Every structure is written in C-alpha cells, then in structure tokens.
C-alpha cells in the first residue's frame with residue numbers, strides 16, 4: 001500500500017464519523033446557504049483567456065502543523081493569527097490542512113482562518129467523496145484540492161464539476177506528465193505540480209521545471225512543496241510558476257509576514273528576469 005492509499009483509508013474512516021453527526025442533507029443545506037465563494041482563480045492572477053496577466057508570482061501560504069514526511073513542524077495554537085500574518089505579508093490564498101491524523105488539521109482550523117482573512121481559502125485535504133465538497137463550502141472554503149493520483153478520470157471530472165457547481169475553484173494537483181495530461185483534459189483551470197511524490201514522499205524540486213511546459217499557459221500554474229529558502233522560490237519563479245504553495249518554511253519562520261512578502265517579491269523578480277533573458281513567456285534557458 002502506498003502512503004497515499006493509507007492516508008486515504010484514514011480519511012474515509014474519519015469522514016464516516018462526521019457523516020454520522022451531520023447528515024448529507026444537512027451539510028448540503030449548509031453549503032448552499034453559505035456566503036458565496038471568493039474567486040480564487042482571479043486571486044491567483046488568472047484571466048479568462050490567459051491574456052493580460054500582471055506577471056506577479058502569487059504565494060499560497062499554508063497552515064500546516066505536521067506531515068507524514070517531516071513529523072511535527074509547528075504547534076500553531078492560533079491558526080487565525082498565522083493566517084492574518086500571511087495575508088498582511090501579501091499572500092493571495094491561504095491553504096488550510098484539514099486532514100487530522102497525519103497533518104494535525106481540522107475543520108475548526110478552516111473556520112478560524114475563514115473568519116480571520118478576506119482572501120480565498122483552500123481546504124487542503126484528500127477529497128474522495130461528494131460529502132467533503134459540501135463540507136468544504138459549508139465551512140467557507142473557496143478552493144479545494146483535487147489530487148489526480150488519488151482519482152480516476154470519472155471521479156476527477158465528477159468532482160471538478162461539483163466544485164464548480166458549488167461556486168468554488170479546484171487546485172488540481174499532479175506529479176507526472178500523464179497526470180498533467182489528465183488534469184488538462186478534464187478542463188482544470190488551476191493546475192499544481194507537486195514536487196513531492198505522495199506515494200513515496202520524496203521531494204525533487206526540479207520536477208516543476210521538467211513538467212511545467214506541458215501545462216497550457218492560460219491555466220494558473222502552481223509549484224507545490226519543497227521550498228526551504230528564497231532561492232527555491234526564485235527557481236520556481238524563473239521556471240514560470242504563476243503561484244507557489246509553501247507550508248513548512250512559513251510555519252517554521254520566525255516572521256511569517258516578512259517571509260511571505262520576501263518570497264513574493266523574489267519569485268516575481270526572478271520570473272521577470274528569466275522572461276526578459278529568453279523573450280519567451282516565463283521560461284528559463286535550461
């Protein structure tokens with residue numbers, strides 16, 4: 001069994017427990033009466049036809065207590081105040097892990113962050129049942145994560161449609177050329193390349209540059225995972241990331257606000273200079 005499969009087994013068990021206390025009818029009702037979702041695609045710099053982008057590299061800042069690969073990262077007693085610091089530093093989206101067993105997150109964290117910030121919020125979890133999409137919306141999420149490696153084509157299409165019906169966007173996460181092809185084919189507007197392999201947990205940040213050109217330029221392209229220092233965000237920016245998802249480096253930083261600000265500026269500058277060096281949109285010479 002891969003790590004991903006064993007995480008999903010736990011997610012399903014926890015989900016059945018929640019379903020026993022809040023029925024599907026009830027959670028649907030809460031989803032449909034929640035205040036409307038914010039436009040995460042626009043917040044990440046997306047435009048309808050890919051034209052007129054401003055060239056800024058956005059930072060998706062994550063509230064992450066622990067992970068299966070790294071163990072405990074940070075206590076985060078107040079996710080709301082961390083999220084507020086991220087927002088003040090210029091984050092474009094806040095990602096909140098809601099998976100409990102391996103990542104120490106919860107829907108209560110999502111509620112707290114939603115209350116605290118006015119930018120879009122991503123519910124970061126392992127989405128395997130329609131119930132979770134209603135739940136995400138009911139708890140104020142604007143964006144959900146869809147992990148291509150965890151879904152067959154039919155589920156991917158079904159879940160993307162449900163996400164859009166609920167007024168949300170999806171960050172569709174890939175790790176291989178084949179997964180990118182599937183994400184593109186289903187019409188994903190926001191596509192992430194996770195440089196961490198969720199089956200083995202190995203990180204190789206070069207994966208982003210190798211795969212990025214397979215994603216059409218009218219999609220919002222997100223580099224995910226593996227940022228340790230500012231040179232990593234510069235590399236992702238130079239390789240043409242529209243946005244970068246950062247967890248560990250921000251939760252461990254003594255000054256999350258300044259770190260987000262510095263990452264955004266450095267990635268944007270690196271992207272601009274790579275672009276002017278080659279004359280080709282967002283590509284480096286390698």
Ligand SMILES: O=P(O)(O)OC[C@@H](O)[C@@H](O)c1c[nH]c2ccccc12
Pocket residue numbers: 062064124125173194224225226227245246247248249
């Ligand atoms: O802490 P990092 O290396 O900056 O990674 C953040 C984020 O990309 C990572 O948390 C992540 C990416 N995809 C996921 C899927 C599920 C859980 C977590 C993730």
